[in-house]
Amino acid sequence: MKKGLTDIFEVDSVLKTLVLCVLTIGSYLIYKLYRFSSQINEHTELKIPNYFILTTIILFIISLGSLIYGLANIHDLSILKSSIVIHALSSAFDVTWIIMVRNRINLIAGSHKGDKLWLNPFFTSIFHVMYMQHKINQG
Template sequence: MSQANSVFKEKSVVIVLALCVFTFGLYVIFRLWQLTKIFNSKTESYISKAFTTTAISIYLVSLLGLIYYFLFPAPVALLITAKLLHLLSAIFHIVWIIKVRNRINRINNVSKGNALWLGPFLSSFFHVIYFQHKINQSIGSEAADKLAI
């Protein structure tokens, strides 16, 4: 049986999707940070603060560089630098998403083939939206198990 009820809160997947879109991805970073904070307080498998701070910083510097380039006259070198930082940021976020996915699977005590298992393909493309969907499923399955007992 998973521990999702004691660790996570149910949220609307539609609202999570809307926040991801309307904040231009900033909610993705915020939600990954939230989940990391939860894991670091509830499990022994920490995601380091240095890693998360670096990932967030690189993302923000890249985003600010792109915004500045398109709003003000700026040299092309700024655009190239911002794009390279964005590539580095993407690598950090892939690693971060994998770390979060593995910890959710561990907290839910599931393995490949289980209905609550977070697969790598959907985690890669839908990350926090898919995570929230599976968290909600896990919480719902626990409630159903309690009713059955």
Template sequence: MKHAFSGVFETDSVFKTLALCVLTLGAYLIYKLYRFTSQLNQHTQLKISKLFITTAIVLFVTSSGSLIYSLINYHDLSILKSSIGIHVISSAFDITWIVMVRKRINLLAGTHKGDNLWLNPFMTSIFHVIYMQYKINQGLADKTI
């Protein structure tokens, strides 16, 4: 059986992914989601819209910028309140994007609940692209799948 992840994804260090997600304050998470989405869109019929991706990225950048601005101006509570609203909207898009990528990786791998490479929704919601990369690495290392 041809391996589902071969030619789609690449092995990458899970530790590097974790470190870059933390050091870049989440920007690397968005980059990895974008990379996974691009790779998936080339190899699946169920595409993630470019408009959705662009909207999510713009919201993330806006949210990050407003959060930084509100921290600099912490004495003005109205700025902080408005940045929280933008952050909630951005987070909703990010979570939706993560769920969409998770679903497509599971479809590509042909996995079902309980399978070794199945992306568990709970683990994905906590560890996001770090967990996805771990499972991708696992799938690429296992030549029998």
């Protein structure tokens, strides 16, 4: 299944993606993963289940909300400690989603380890959607 990455995904600024991810406290990262997943689901047979996407988004919102609430009430550490479990669960779903998108992009590009468009797992784990967008722009 070899298609051009720019046939499926939009070319976008990596710097803009980085800035928006930081300014939105990670919310833009979730948006970009959603866009990548929607584009994958529209243009390929390599579907990412909608229930998984929805569950991950809900967990992210709850996690972010509980973290903000915990930081607003920093004097009561029990609130912040209780948000750790939901944050860990949300993080596990986020990482799984990133891996799913990464693997599908590699399949779509027909790339293998060492290829120009291959998404390296190490760089993907650090730079997430910024690295994915960079590789999409190269495609």
